[in-house]
Structures are given as C-alpha cells and as structure tokens.
Amino acid sequence: MIKKVGVIGAGSMGSAIAEVFAYNGLDVILKDQNMELTEKGMKNIKRILSDFEKYLKERPIKEIGRIEKLGIALTEEQKNLIVKNMGSTIDQDSIIGRIKPSDNYNDLKDCDLVIEAIFEDQSIKNKLFEELSEILPDNTIVASNTSSLSITEMAAHYKKPENVIITHFFNPPYTLPLVEIVPALQTADSTITAVFEFFSALRNHREKLVPVKVKERTGFVVNRILIPMINEAMKIVDEGIADIKTVDIAMKKGAGMPMGPFELADYVGVDIVYHVLRSFREAFGDNYIAPETLKYMISAGWWGIKKGRGFYNYKK
Numbered sequence: 653m654i655k656k657v658g659v660i661g662a663g664s665m666g667s668a669i670a671e672v673f674a675y676n677g678l679d680v681i682l683k684d685q686n687m688e689l690t691e692k693g694m695k696n697i698k699r700i701l702s703d704f705e706k707y708l709k710e711r712p713i714k715e716i717g718r719i720e721k722l723g724i725a726l727t728e729e730q731k732n733l734i735v736k737n738m739g740s741t742i743d744q745d746s747i748i749g750r751i752k753p754s755d756n757y758n759d760l761k762d763c764d765l766v767i768e769a770i771f772e773d774q775s776i777k778n779k780l781f782e783e784l785s786e787i788l789p790d791n792t793i794v795a796s797n798t799s800s801l802s803i804t805e806m807a808a809h810y811k812k813p814e815n816v817i818i819t820h821f822f823n824p825p826y827t828l829p830l831v832e833i834v835p836a837l838q839t840a841d842s843t844i845t846a847v848f849e850f851f852s853a854l855r856n857h858r859e860k861l862v863p864v865k866v867k868e869r870t871g872f873v874v875n876r877i878l879i880p881m882i883n884e885a886m887k888i889v890d891e892g893i894a895d896i897k898t899v900d901i902a903m904k905k906g907a908g909m910p911m912g913p914f915e916l917a918d919y920v921g922v923d924i925v926y927h928v929l930r931s932f933r934e935a936f937g938d939n940y941i942a943p944e945t946l947k948y949m950i951s952a953g954w955w956g957i958k959k960g961r962g963f964y965n966y967k968k
C-alpha cells in the first residue's frame with residue numbers, strides 16, 4: 653500500500669507532481685539538489701494552488717455571467733444557489749503542509765514510492781538509481797518520469813530492478829490526467845499492479861487520473877504522435893509554406909486542437925522537444941531530423957514559456 657511518496661527533482665514536473673499527491677492527502681518529500689532549488693519548486697506549488705483557488709472562486713461567477721448572457725435573468729436566490737452548489741475551496745496551507753522540502757536522500761527512507769523527475773539524461777538518471785540503491789528499503793517502488801529514456805537501463809542500475817517502472821505524467825499534471833505506465837523488462841507484475849491501483853485512486857484538479865499501460869518503446873504513445881507533428885510544423889515554417897501563427901491557427905481551427913503545435917512546443921519546453929527528437933532520430937531514422945533553427949533556439953536559451961521566450965515571446 654502506497655502512503656508516502658518521494659519526488660526527486662523540484663522542477664516544472666517534479667513540483668507539480670508533488671502537488672497532485674499532496675492534493676490527494678498524501679505525505680510527500682520533495683527533494684532537489686539543494687534547498688534553494690527545492691524552495692523554487694515549493695514556490696511553484698504555491699502558485700499552482702493559488703491559481704487553482706482563484707479558478708474555484710471565479711467559477712460560479714463565470715457561470716452566472718454565462719447564463720445571463722443567454723438572456724436569462726437570475727434572481728438573487730438562484731445566484732446564491734449557484735454559488736453554494738458550484739463554489740468550492742481548498743485548504744492551501746494543509747496541502748502545502750503535507751510536502752516536506754528536502755535536499756537529503758535520507759528523508760526518502762520511509763517512502764513507499766519514489767518518483768524521479770530530474771534532468772532528461774540517461775547517465776544522470778542511471779547514477780541516481782545507483783545512489784538510491786544505497787538508501788531505499790527493498791520494498792520501495794522507484795519510478796521515473798522520463799519522456800524518452802530507457803527504464804530497462806535505469807532498472808539495471810538499481811538493486812531491485814523488479815521494483816522499477818516509468819510513471820510518465822503530462823504537463824501540467826494537475827489538469828492532464830493521463831499517466832503512461834511503462835514497465836522495464838525486469839519489472840515485476842506486482843509492481844505494475846501496485847502502481848495501477850495507486851494511480852487509479854488519485855485525482856488531479858479536474859478529474860480522476862487515467863493510468864494506461866504502454867510498452868517500452870521510444871516516445872510511448874502520446875509523444876510518438878505529438879513530437880513528429882511539432883517537427884512537421886517546424887518544417888512547414890522552414891519551407892515558407894506558412895508562418896508560426898498561421899500554422900497554430902490552422903491546427904486549432906481546422907483540426908480542432910486546443911493548442912497549436914508551436915504553442916504546445918513552448919508549453920512542453922523547446923529543449924524537451926529537441927531532446928525527444930534526437931532520440932526519435934536514433935530510433936526511427938532521418939525523417940526525425942529537426943530543422944536547424946531548433947538547434948539555434950536551444951543555444952539562445954529560447955526554451956519556451958519557462959524561459960519567457962520560445963517560438964513566441966512571453967516577456968511583456
């Protein structure tokens with residue numbers, strides 16, 4: 653039974669994943685390389701929670717506005733009823749209070765599940781699994797949030813490879829419920845079952861989490877489809893067929909996508925798109941060569957929303 657969770661890496665994914673666990677009432681240890689980085693993650697969690705509370709407060713007011721826009725006049729009593737039935741709130745302090753910021757591996761000792769969300773680099777992750785072998789008890793399940801690296805290789809660096817698995821969240825996990833569950837070759841059935849049971853009982857800010865089992869193959873399901881689409885969008889711009897904004901409008905208005913490929917790339921992180929494309933090229937061949945522009949964007953630090961600049965400029 654998973655009751656206490658550790659998250660290693662308090663970056664954009666790690667901090668948001670920790671928030672989802674704490675939102676579900678679980679005790680969480682959030683660890684980064686030093687306290688300054690962990691506190692940065694805690695700050696992100698506070699922002700996520702205050703945005704969520706604002707959204708919850710505004711929801712009934714927006715609903716009243718929507719109904720009145722239809723020409724339906726509501727009485728004060730009806731408005732109060734909408735506020736009463738739709739209005740909800742969260743206890744930010746107790747959610748935050750369940751997350752213990754840390755820079756010390758020893759704090760993870762009594763966690764039933766530890767998820768790593770550190771840099772997307774196979775050797776750094778392998779080293780982490782070796783370090784965790786020294787610290788974690790034999791029954792801890794160790795998961796990776798990797799988007800493109802080999803879990804079989806990470807498992808080979810852990811003392812109990814049968815306890816190792818990928819739990820791949822999507823950005824942001826507090827609104828996107830999918831979790832791709834990817835066993836390594838060595839993963840025990842009991843680990844898969846425990847992880848499935850655990851995630852099936854959790855919810856994010858909107859709905860229940862949706863774990864799906866996927867085989868270990870580059871890109872799994874979602875990225876295998878999304879990343880080539882973003883690559884194709886970049887090629888279209890390079891060939892002068894349309895500009896960035898037009899491509900985004902086309903895919904939103906013609907294909908019903910909620911975000912265009914470039915908006916999505918900025919959201920996911922241009923650096924992540926670049927790294928995933930490199931692993932796609934290795935796995936699937938030259939169709940996945942990224943346009944050169946992407947390389948220069950990486951050098952310039954135009955990594956998307958997190959850096960204030962990607963395909964679009966977010967600096968006001």
Ligand SMILES: NC(=O)c1ccc[n+]([C@@H]2O[C@H](COP(=O)([O-])OP(=O)(O)OC[C@H]3O[C@@H](n4cnc5c(N)ncnc54)[C@H](O)[C@@H]3O)[C@@H](O)[C@H]2O)c1
Pocket residue numbers: 660661662663664665666683684685689768769770771772773776780797798799800820821822823919920921924
């Ligand atoms: N960003 C996304 O949209 C997304 C989506 C799904 C999966 N992922 C995956 O999640 C992981 C993290 O991605 P991110 O976007 O949050 O990265 P990020 O760069 O925002 O955060 C990574 C964090 O890990 C920390 N870190 C690095 N090495 C560490 C170590 N040895 N011990 C403790 N902390 C360490 C860094 O200091 C940093 O704070 C990657 O594997 C990535 O592929 C990312």
